[in-house]
Amino acid sequence: MALRVVQWTTGNVGKRAVRAVASHPDLELVGCYAWSPDKVGADVGELCGLDDALGVTATNDVEALLALKPDCVVYTPMWPDTDELVRILSAGANVVSTAAFINGRGLGVGRDRIAEACAAGGSTMFGTGISPGFIDLLGIATASICDRIDKITINEASDTTLYDSPDTERPAGFGRPIDDPELPGMAAAGTAVFGEAVAMVADAIGVELDDIVCEAEYAQTTEDVVMDSWTIPAGHVAGVAASWQGKVGDRTVVELNVRWKKGATLEPNWAIEEGHVIQVDGMPTVRVKVDYLPPPDFQATTFADFMVIGMVMTAMPAVNAIPYVVAAPPGIVTYTDLPLPLPRGWVPRG
Numbered sequence: 001m002a003l004r005v006v007q008w009t010t011g012n013v014g015k016r017a018v019r020a021v022a023s024h025p026d027l028e029l030v031g032c033y034a035w036s037p038d039k040v041g042a043d044v045g046e047l048c049g050l051d052d053a054l055g056v057t058a059t060n061d062v063e064a065l066l067a068l069k070p071d072c073v074v075y076t077p078m079w080p081d082t083d084e085l086v087r088i089l090s091a092g093a094n095v096v097s098t099a100a101f102i103n104g105r106g107l108g109v110g111r112d113r114i115a116e117a118c119a120a121g122g123s124t125m126f127g128t129g130i131s132p133g134f135i136d137l138l139g140i141a142t143a144s145i146c147d148r149i150d151k152i153t154i155n156e157a158s159d160t161t162l163y164d165s166p167d168t169e170r171p172a173g174f175g176r177p178i179d180d181p182e183l184p185g186m187a188a189a190g191t192a193v194f195g196e197a198v199a200m201v202a203d204a205i206g207v208e209l210d211d212i213v214c215e216a217e218y219a220q221t222t223e224d225v226v227m228d229s230w231t232i233p234a235g236h237v238a239g240v241a242a243s244w245q246g247k248v249g250d251r252t253v254v255e256l257n258v259r260w261k262k263g264a265t266l267e268p269n270w271a272i273e274e275g276h277v278i279q280v281d282g283m284p285t286v287r288v289k290v291d292y293l294p295p296p297d298f299q300a301t302t303f304a305d306f307m308v309i310g311m312v313m314t315a316m317p318a319v320n321a322i323p324y325v326v327a328a329p330p331g332i333v334t335y336t337d338l339p340l341p342l343p344r345g346w347v348p349r350g
């Protein structure tokens, strides 16, 4: 029997999740939530740019979606909503999320409410993505060849000039005057989910952390950075870096760094190594560079076409986790609780 799946919103990541769910023999798309009023009533295949209709209509009727008794909701809204998650989980639907969730630590009391909803509904909550998510799992796998682990570091770096998403970038400090008094705490608030991932990696290597801290850096642009939907004026923040550190005493044992910059007019002008680099210091010290490339037959004419790669690799860790999350006991789970989610079903036929 295929697992019954409801897709929650059809944005960048959601569109790729729908494609994957609809094409997998062990999964069945039975419903779809639409946040945008103009998506309500539309066929989900059409909303996701598929050639064929899927015969599933997007709706904003949450009760009707929960009445479908889905095994799992693929939760990919722009912002997570604790009330919404509580409603889904207490109705008995499991959730795989890409929306800023690893263990819920950053949600404060919201985490307790989600855990209670899981207990009430007998359901399981899991969060992943490419980073945080898959890349931390890869860091954990990397460390599994060492007989001494001094530190696990994961660096993410990217020039995000062509990534035009002011709603998600402003909360981390992008676009603020470089001397804005609000700035110091913004990167930590805007990247809090990476702190959750630090806790997961520490748990995976059996380390009890004394503290998780975030050190932030900002860089201003010396010229206006003009993007499609907004401009960052000279003297404003066009580079944000956050270093999330898991501490034992004053020693950092797990360090997850993100460094995002826009263009070449930054001050200071950070040199970055694009993509992800994992380093496990220990015996042995292991370094893994992860690049993400399109397949040779990839047809791309616009930047948006290339953006699809990032959306695929954000959606797939969630989609591949569905059977494992459905089978897991109720509660909030991370990669440290689940068997390795296997990427079954994606080898093209013929």
Ligand SMILES: NC(=O)c1ccc[n+]([C@@H]2O[C@H](COP(=O)([O-])OP(=O)(O)OC[C@H]3O[C@@H](n4cnc5c(N)ncnc54)[C@H](OP(=O)(O)O)[C@@H]3O)[C@@H](O)[C@H]2O)c1
Binding pocket: 008, 009, 010, 011, 012, 013, 014, 033, 034, 035, 036, 039, 076, 077, 078, 079, 080, 098, 099, 100, 128, 129, 130, 131, 132, 133, 168, 314
């Ligand atoms: N961990 C990772 O590696 C990773 C990587 C990338 C993204 N993410 C996260 O994954 C989630 C989805 O990313 P995305 O790029 O697909 O997002 P998106 O396309 O910008 O937005 C997703 C959907 O959210 C709904 N939405 C739009 N504005 C909203 C608002 N103000 N309040 C609530 N909902 C709103 C819309 O739903 P409708 O489709 O119904 O209109 C939209 O399509 C985000 O939470 C993002 O931060 C995680």
